[in-house]
Amino acid sequence: MEEKITLKINGMPVEVKKGTKILEAAKVLHIDIPHLCYHPDQRVKARCRICSVEVVGKKRLLAACATECWDGMEVFTDTKVVRDTQRGILQLIMADHEENCLTCPRNGNCVLQHLCSRFNVLRPNLTHVAESIPVKTTNPSLVHDPEKCVKCGRCIRVCKDVQGIEAIGFAGRSTGLKVTTPYEEEFNKTDCVLCGQCTVVCPVGALVEKDDTDRVLDAIFDPDKTVIVQTAPSVRVALGDAFGLPDGSIVTKKMVSALRMIGFDKVFDTNYGADLTITEEAGELIDRLKNNKTMPMTTSCCPAWVNFMEKHYPDKIAHLSTTKSPMAIFSAIAKTQYAKQENIASKNVFSVAIMPCIAKKYEAKRQELTQNGLFDTDAVITTRGLIKLIKYIGIDFNNLPESEFDNPMGESTGAGAIFGATGGVMEAALRTAYEWMTDKPMPTLEYTPVRGFEGIKEAQVEIGGHNLKIAVVHTLKNAALIMDKLRDGKCDYDFIEVMACPGGCVGGGGQPVTTTFAATKERIKALYTIDRSSKLRKSHENPYLKKLYAEFLEAPGSETAHKLLHTHYHAREKEFDFSK
Amino acid sequence: MQKINYITENFGKYDVFSIDSYMNIGGFQSLQKAIDMEGEDIAAVLSDAGIKGRGGAEYPMGRKWSQARAVKRPHHCVICNADEGETCTFKDRELITNDPFNLIEAMVIAGWAVNAEDGYIYMRAEYSHLRPRLINAIKQAKERGFLGKNILGTGWDYDVHLYSGAGAYVCGEGTALIRSIEGKAGRPRMKPPFMKQSGLFARPTCINNVESLSIVPHLLHDAVPYMQAGTKESIGTKMVSVGGNVNKPGVYEVPFGITVRDIVYGLAGGIQEDHKIRLIQFGGASGKISDDRILDISYSYEDFAKNNLIIGSGSILVIDERTSVIDFLRYTQDFFLHESCGQCTPCREGNRHIRIFLEKIKNGTYTDEDIQTMKTFARVMPMSSLCGLGETAQNALKSAFDVFPEVFASKTQTEAVG
Ligand SMILES: Cc1cc2nc3c(=O)[nH]c(=O)nc-3n(C[C@H](O)[C@H](O)[C@H](O)COP(=O)(O)O)c2cc1C
Ligand code: SF4
Numbered sequence: 001m002e003e004k005i006t007l008k009i010n011g012m013p014v015e016v017k018k019g020t021k022i023l024e025a026a027k028v029l030h031i032d033i034p035h036l037c038y039h040p041d042q043r044v045k046a047r048c049r050i051c052s053v054e055v056v057g058k059k060r061l062l063a064a065c066a067t068e069c070w071d072g073m074e075v076f077t078d079t080k081v082v083r084d085t086q087r088g089i090l091q092l093i094m095a096d097h098e099e100n101c102l103t104c105p106r107n108g109n110c111v112l113q114h115l116c117s118r119f120n121v122l123r124p125n126l127t128h129v130a131e132s133i134p135v136k137t138t139n140p141s142l143v144h145d146p147e148k149c150v151k152c153g154r155c156i157r158v159c160k161d162v163q164g165i166e167a168i169g170f171a172g173r174s175t176g177l178k179v180t181t182p183y184e185e186e187f188n189k190t191d192c193v194l195c196g197q198c199t200v201v202c203p204v205g206a207l208v209e210k211d212d213t214d215r216v217l218d219a220i221f222d223p224d225k226t227v228i229v230q231t232a233p234s235v236r237v238a239l240g241d242a243f244g245l246p247d248g249s250i251v252t253k254k255m256v257s258a259l260r261m262i263g264f265d266k267v268f269d270t271n272y273g274a275d276l277t278i279t280e281e282a283g284e285l286i287d288r289l290k291n292n293k294t295m296p297m298t299t300s301c302c303p304a305w306v307n308f309m310e311k312h313y314p315d316k317i318a319h320l321s322t323t324k325s326p327m328a329i330f331s332a333i334a335k336t337q338y339a340k341q342e343n344i345a346s347k348n349v350f351s352v353a354i355m356p357c358i359a360k361k362y363e364a365k366r367q368e369l370t371q372n373g374l375f376d377t378d379a380v381i382t383t384r385g386l387i388k389l390i391k392y393i394g395i396d397f398n399n400l401p402e403s404e405f406d407n408p409m410g411e412s413t414g415a416g417a418i419f420g421a422t423g424g425v426m427e428a429a430l431r432t433a434y435e436w437m438t439d440k441p442m443p444t445l446e447y448t449p450v451r452g453f454e455g456i457k458e459a460q461v462e463i464g465g466h467n468l469k470i471a472v473v474h475t476l477k478n479a480a481l482i483m484d485k486l487r488d489g490k491c492d493y494d495f496i497e498v499m500a501c502p503g504g505c506v507g508g509g510g511q512p513v514t515t516t517f518a519a520t521k522e523r524i525k526a527l528y529t530i531d532r533s534s535k536l537r538k539s540h541e542n543p544y545l546k547k548l549y550a551e552f553l554e555a556p557g558s559e560t561a562h563k564l565l566h567t568h569y570h571a572r573e574k575e576f577d578f579s580k
Numbered sequence: 581m582q583k584i585n586y587i588t589e590n591f592g593k594y595d596v597f598s599i600d601s602y603m604n605i606g607g608f609q610s611l612q613k614a615i616d617m618e619g620e621d622i623a624a625v626l627s628d629a630g631i632k633g634r635g636g637a638e639y640p641m642g643r644k645w646s647q648a649r650a651v652k653r654p655h656h657c658v659i660c661n662a663d664e665g666e667t668c669t670f671k672d673r674e675l676i677t678n679d680p681f682n683l684i685e686a687m688v689i690a691g692w693a694v695n696a697e698d699g700y701i702y703m704r705a706e707y708s709h710l711r712p713r714l715i716n717a718i719k720q721a722k723e724r725g726f727l728g729k730n731i732l733g734t735g736w737d738y739d740v741h742l743y744s745g746a747g748a749y750v751c752g753e754g755t756a757l758i759r760s761i762e763g764k765a766g767r768p769r770m771k772p773p774f775m776k777q778s779g780l781f782a783r784p785t786c787i788n789n790v791e792s793l794s795i796v797p798h799l800l801h802d803a804v805p806y807m808q809a810g811t812k813e814s815i816g817t818k819m820v821s822v823g824g825n826v827n828k829p830g831v832y833e834v835p836f837g838i839t840v841r842d843i844v845y846g847l848a849g850g851i852q853e854d855h856k857i858r859l860i861q862f863g864g865a866s867g868k869i870s871d872d873r874i875l876d877i878s879y880s881y882e883d884f885a886k887n888n889l890i891i892g893s894g895s896i897l898v899i900d901e902r903t904s905v906i907d908f909l910r911y912t913q914d915f916f917l918h919e920s921c922g923q924c925t926p927c928r929e930g931n932r933h934i935r936i937f938l939e940k941i942k943n944g945t946y947t948d949e950d951i952q953t954m955k956t957f958a959r960v961m962p963m964s965s966l967c968g969l970g971e972t973a974q975n976a977l978k979s980a981f982d983v984f985p986e987v988f989a990s991k992t993q994t995e996a997v998g
Contacts, residue, residue, distance in 0.1 A: 046770040047924045052964040060971065061963045066770050085926075085960040092929035092957075125953045127936050151923070170765065170923065173748070175932050177922030 007073035022064035022075055023051055033077055034086055034115050036093075036203055037152035038065035041502075041517045043161065045153050050089045050115070053077045061085055083119075090115055091124035096175075098130050098147040104205040105143075109513055111203035112150060133178070138186045140365045141194040141210055141358040149179055149206040155198035162502055164477030165308075167192035179206070193311060193476065195304035195500045196358035196382075196509020209358040209510060212379045213389055219350040219378070220263040226342070227350045229264040230330050230409070231255065233271050234356040234420035234505040235383045237526040241512040241519065242387040243397045248522030250530060253402030258390050259354075260403065269405045270353065271412030273330030274419040274428070276548075277301060278539035280565050281323040281425075282432040283556035285495055289466060294318040296469075296486070296493040299425050301325040303363035304500035304509070306569055308476050313483045314571030319496075322566040326419060327353045327360055328369050330409065331376035332564045337552045338409065346371070350378045354386050356420070356508035359500070368567045382510030408544040414531030415539040421524040422474035422504035423450035423457060426497040430461060430470075431538045437464040445537055451528075453503060453521060456482065458493075472497045474504055586806050586817045587795055588833045591678040596713055599720035602681040608726055610797035611685050611692075615732050619649050619693035625799055629806060630815040632881065634671075635661050635752070635789030636863060636892045637968065648694040648776050648786035656696040657780055659761075659787040660687055662703040663745055663752035666864025667915060668897040671819035672790035674831040676703070676710050679794065680717040684740060686793040688726055689800065691738045694786045699740040702757050705747045714742050749919040753967050754779070754787050756921065767921040768967035791819050791894070810836035814880035818891065822848040824898040825855060834879060841875040844898055855900035859908060859983070863892025865915045866972035868979035869908075888979060905984045909977055910938045916973040927970030930961035934977065941987065948990050955981065955988075 003018040009026050016025045021044075026033050036048040044066045052061035056074035061082065064075075076082060093112065101107055115121075136144040153170065156179060160166045167190045171180050181190045198207045219225050240249035259267045281299070288297050300306050300320040309317055324332065331351045339346045353360060357380075363369065364377035381389070390397055404410070415431055418424035427447045434442045449459035450470070455478040461468045471493045473479050479498045485491040501508045503520035506527065531537060539545070553561045585591070595601040602608070614622055627642025648656065660683065664672040676683060687699040701714060718740050721727045729737045743761050745751045751766040758780040760766035779785025795816075799806060806816040814836035820843060823829040827849030834843060840860070844850070851857060857872040868889050877883045884891050899908055913935045922928040937954040940946035958974040958981075965971050981988060 044770065046966060049924050049926050049964045049966065063770065063964075063966075081960070081963065084956055085964045088957055088960045089925050089929075089964065092925055092933065095933065096929055125949050126933050129932060129936075151925075151928070153923075170767075172922065173750075174917060174920040174922045175928060177928060 005069060005071040007069045007071070007075060009075045010077055016069055020069050022053060022062070022067050022069055025069050026064065026075075026077060031077060033064045034118065035065055036111060036115070036150055037154060039154050039157075039201055042154060042157045042201070045157065048089070048150065048152050050086055052082065052085045052089075054079050054082050087119045087121060090119055090121050091126055093150050094121060094124065095126040095128055096130050097150070098132075104148065105208045105211065106205035106513075110205060129175075136181075136186055137210070139188045139194065139362065141196065141361040142187055142192070142199065143208050143210055144187070145206055145208070146178055146180065148204050150204055151177055151179065152203060153179070154201040154203065155179060155207050158197045158201050162197060162475050162477060163193075163195060163500070164475075164480050165191050165193060168198065191311065193304045193307035193500065194359040194362050195476070197501060198509075199358060200509055200511060200513055200515050202513075209382050209384065210361060211385065212361065212381055213385050213392075216352050216379050216381060216389070219352075222350075224348050225350040226265050226344050226348055227263070227352060228266040228268055228334060229259055229352040229354060230268045230270045230273065230327065231259070231354040232327070232356055232420065232505060233274065233417045233527060233530075234508060234511070234523065235354050235386065237420070237506060237523040237530075238356060238383050238511050238515070238519075239386065241514045245398070246522075247519040248526040250526050251397075252530075253404065254397060254400040256405055257400045257403045258395050258397060261395055262389050262393055264352070266406045266409075268330070268409035269412050269416075270326050270330055271416030271419070272409045272542065272544065273326035273328075273333075274416035275413055275539035275542040275545050276329045276333070276565065277323055277326045278415055278425070278428045278432055279545060279556050280329075280561060281321050282429050282436060282540075284321055284323055285429065285433055286437060287557060289494065296491065296496050297321050298496040298498055300569070301419070301425060302499045302505070303357065303359035305476070305479065305498045307359060307362065307572075308479065308500065310569055310572040312480070313487070316483060316486060317569050317571065319486070320569055322568060324369070324565055324567050325363065326416070327355065327380075328363065328376060328567070329565050331369070332371070333548070334409065335371060335374065335376050336564060337548065347374055351376065353377050353380045354383065355380050355510055356383050356505045357501075357510045358382060359509065368569070383512060384510060387512065408547070411542060411544045413539050413542050414534030414537035416542075417530040417534065418527050420505040421451075421527045422499050423452070423472045423497065424504060424527065425499075426450045426470060426472050426495070428539055429495070432540045434461070434463050435538065435540070437466070441538070450497075453517070453524075468495065469493045470495045470497075474499045475502050476500050584805075584809055584817050584833060584835050586798060586809065586833065587675070587791065587819060588678070589798060590682055594681075596678065596680050597716050599681060599717070599724060606801065607681055608685055608724075610800035611688050611726060612732070613800050614689040614692055615734055619695065620646060622689065622693040622800070623649065625803065626796070629795075629799055629803060630813075631792065631795060633789055634791035634819070634894060636666065636866065638881070638890070638892065641788065641792050644776075644786060644788070645690070645693055648784065651776055651784040653777070653784050655783045656694055657783050657785050658687060658690045658694060658696045658699040659754075659757065659780060659785060660699065660701040660790060660793055661752060661754070661757060661787055662701055662707065662790045663757060664704055664707070664790070665749035665752045665919075666866065666893045666895055668823040668861070669821050669864045669893045669895040670823075671821045671831045671894055673707060673710070675790050675794050675819070676707065676714065680710075680713045681721070682797055683790060683794055684714075684717045684721050685726070686796045687740050688721070688731070688738065689796050690786065690788065690793060692736065696786070697738060699738065700761060700780065701740065701742045702745060702751075702761060703742065704745045708744055711742065711744065718742065748921070749915075750921045750967070750969050753969060755967070757787070758785065767923050768969070770966055811878065811880045811882070813882040818879070818894050820879075820894045820896055822896045822898065825852045825900040825902070826850065826898050827852055836880045837878045839876050840879055840896075843879060843896060844875065848896075848898070851898065851900050855902060858899045858901045858903055859905060860899070861897040861912075861976060862895065863890045864895045865912050866969070866975055867892050867895070868975045869983060870979065871983055888982065890975075905980060905987050906938060906942050909980060910935070910942060912976045913938055916969070920969060920973070924966040924970060926961040927965045927973065930957050930970070931973060933957060934961075934974065946991070948992065951988050951990070
């Protein structure tokens with residue numbers, strides 16, 4: 001039995017579990033104690049101090065995010081001294097803040113902005129002390145604007161505690177304290193893998209993704225371009241967040257309508273690409289197994305994971321599956337077979353990808369993913385970017401009629417959908433590989449050992465005489481554990497799925513800033529719901545895929561397939577190597 | 581004038597590089613005594629003597645040791661805080677310079693009393709010239725079996741390690757100090773977890789100031805002279821470091837109860853060129869200030885509390901009339917603006933704005949609203965900062981509001997008067 005305690009907040013009694021923090025206890029009473037550095041998925045930092053509250057019997061104020069409630073505790077969250085303190089802290093932050101709200105990417109969903117409106121912070125009687133600091137932008141994914149930083153440290157925590165990367169940290173002291181990279185280098189010269197988790201947890205506009213929405217709108221109004229769009233599986237279960245819908249709402253069909261209204265010529269589905277990735281990857285797995293090639297094979301659909309391998313485990317790149325990611329595969333087909341079929345010159349197909357990810361922006365700029373000097377994917381927009389586009393057009397999203405994806409590349413299976421969840425790629429691949437190796441469908445399609453939020457999941461699957469050892473990993477901190485084992489020769493898996501972000505792409509670095517583990521879990525459920533309600537649930541059964549193979553690609557792993565659907569990665573120099 | 585050599589008893593009496601010389605004057609006999617005592621009884625001796633920590637926070641030392649002992653987790657350690665970063669505070673330097681073996685003996689007794697496996701001395705970078713004598717003392721103590729394995733045949737193993745800081749005042753704060761030893765950036769962390777539960781390398785940790793520790797061997801040797809000195813509520817003696825515009829700045833051991841006048845005009849030889857006193861700050865930069873009205877109060881915890889002052893580290897900074905209150909406050913504020921670790925908002929940003937307000941006052945360009953805003957921040961910043969630095973950084977300013985209200989007078993008023 002959990003021990004319960006009772007305390008009073010603003011005179012109202014509330015019963016909570018022992019160990020509950022004041023801030024969480026207040027939530028039970030529907031009071032939102034202001035906070036900046038607090039994040040429900042992170043260790044307590046207690047550094048912004050804006051959640052300071054009065055506790056009877058204590059001389060000083062206590063940080064509500066850090067202080068555990070005790071039985072009989074009496075808390076006040078709105079006395080004069082609390083208000084002076086909380087508002088004072090806000091004023092102090094604002095005096096050191098570049099007040100460019102109107103032109104800030106986070107205008108409208110900034111935690112600081114919201115707090116200022118709550119506290120009615122009018123122009124304070126403080127000298128403006130903000131200094132201009134150079135912005136870091138020389139990479140395709142991430143923008144760091146330190147002038148907007150409130151030094152809450154959320155980004156540092158996620159980079160260190162979740163991803164284990166530590167590309168950013170605090171440097172300096174006193175008013176010189178700043179969040180920065182080692183030697184203040186640009187991100188591409190650091191350990192950063194551009195996963196973008198920092199942009200999800202940043203409460204303000206200090207760490208944001210590179211915006212590509214303008215380029216997309218320009219293309220839409222370019223008469224020479226046929227602008228096609230693909231949407232990743234995780235976008236449809238997160239987009240609703242921005243429109244006040246419950247976590248994990250499935251808004252696929254409204255999203256399709258919105259994309260048409262934005263002006264895309266064709267609205268396709270990355271899930272189609274995912275089906276193709278699965279088909280090729282399953283083939284690759286069987287080939288590696290049968291022909292004693294490099295094992296274990298690891299997935300390579302997550303671009304932050306690929307960056308991680310290139311930067312941190314360059315000696316293990318041969319383990320990465322050569323199959324391109326769903327986004328890349330989709331675009332490769334779009335610029336070749338689809339262009340041909342529709343009689344459009346490849347250069348006039350403008351391929352846009354809506355992704356829950358900012359590393360995809362980097363992936364799209366890979367030289368490996370070009371044909372005849374043209375990038376396969378022309379622009380990557382995050383879920384957040386899509387929200388901006390919808391708001392720009394002025395679409396009343398919740399009241400939109402529903403509509404269907406275009407064909408052929410809008411057709412997909414349930415296997416393609418679960419790609420967005422940790423364990424999804426593995427489950428999808430198993431469905432196909434099992435069938436190909438045994439000529440029988442998997443006894444149960446829903447392979448639960450790879451489902452769930454656990455960091456590292458292991459299982460063994462009996463397939464046609466092979467005892468396939470598999471592992472499913474999410475977050476790069478966990479991935480490093482597995483890769484270290486591999487380096488030590490103590491890793492006897494056959495197939496490893498890795499997704500860099502917590503929960504997989506549903507918790508991706510391009511998802512709405514409201515993303516939490518709790519929301520991510522709801523999104524995962526939603527993806528499984530989509531799978532369950534799909535008519536087709538195995539990638540290789542996608543009818544348009546079958547047609548594509550028959551008419552264009554011949555067979556999985558064929559020469560054409562290899563040319564178009566596979567790629568290779570290579571070690572990348574880290575200019576600063578602190579690992580030694 | 582009362583003169584007493586209790587904590588400083590050994591000063592000049594032995595060769596600080598020779599353990600034999602130290603043992604000739606009775607060195608390590610207190611450790612022998614301690615080994616025959618229960619840790620709890622040692623803590624009781626400290627409690628009976630009413631020793632409050634001499635690092636600044638004035639926490640009862642006996643209680644700290646008893647609480648440390650009570651923590652059931654293994655691998656206890658003891659830290660000697662020799663960071664001595666408070667302005668005008670240099671008594672620990674004198675103790676290490678003149679009596680290093682006594683400090684090592686104290687560290688061993690502390691280790692024994694709280695069941696520690698390791699002791700650490702964290703010494704400020706500016707004292708690195710004192711490293712050789714501490715390293716030598718540790719080495720010789722080890723050679724004699726007062727440190728290392730199976731100390732004095734008890735079966736107890738204990739070592740003392742010396743670490744140097746890198747020059748940050750905030751590293752004198754316990755949690756920043758342990759991070760500094762651990763090789764991390766020296767920034768304080770929130771408590772809990774408390775040091776006694778999870779401190780250095782997540783081990784239960786008991787931290788004390790150099791002076792606090794230095795008293796212990798003397799007390800175990802003969803507590804009587806100490807118990808007879810001082811007042812009822814402030815037993816014993818204290819090391820004070822007097823500086824500023826006095827004729828004889830230096831470290832003096834005084835019995836509690838001596839008047840401030842006797843310290844400043846007696847021991848420290850009065851004010852340079854017979855200037856008048858503008859203000860006195862007690863306990864370092866984080867201490868409070870007063871004017872010469874307090875010269876005749878007694879130097880004791882109780883009288884200081886009554887006069888809204890703190891003894892703290894024991895420093896006494898005397899500023900004469902040649903320096904204005906506002907200049908003094910500006911310098912003090914510069915210190916904190918430089919030394920804040922910067923991680924929490926009230927301290928990082930608050931210090932800088934208070935500094936700006938003080939500048940406006942100095943230049944006469946302030947408004948009444950400025951004064952109000954400054955007073956609000958001087959109040960909320962200590963209420964909400966993460967660590968003791970932010971909590972105490974405005975002590976001087978806040979006491980100045982009371983003692984020197986004219987400095988912060990309303991503009992409209994002054995104009996009306998003028
Ligand atoms: C900012 C800051 C600086 C401090 N610096 C010192 C110091 O230099 N030396 C010291 O002994 N204590 C210092 N302290 C106090 C220590 O945190 C701690 O209370 C003390 O070392 C405990 O020993 P004591 O009980 O024997 O005084 C400092 C505290 C703060 C908040
Ligand atoms: S009060 Fe100052 S020194 Fe202490 S944690 Fe906060 S910023 Fe750092």
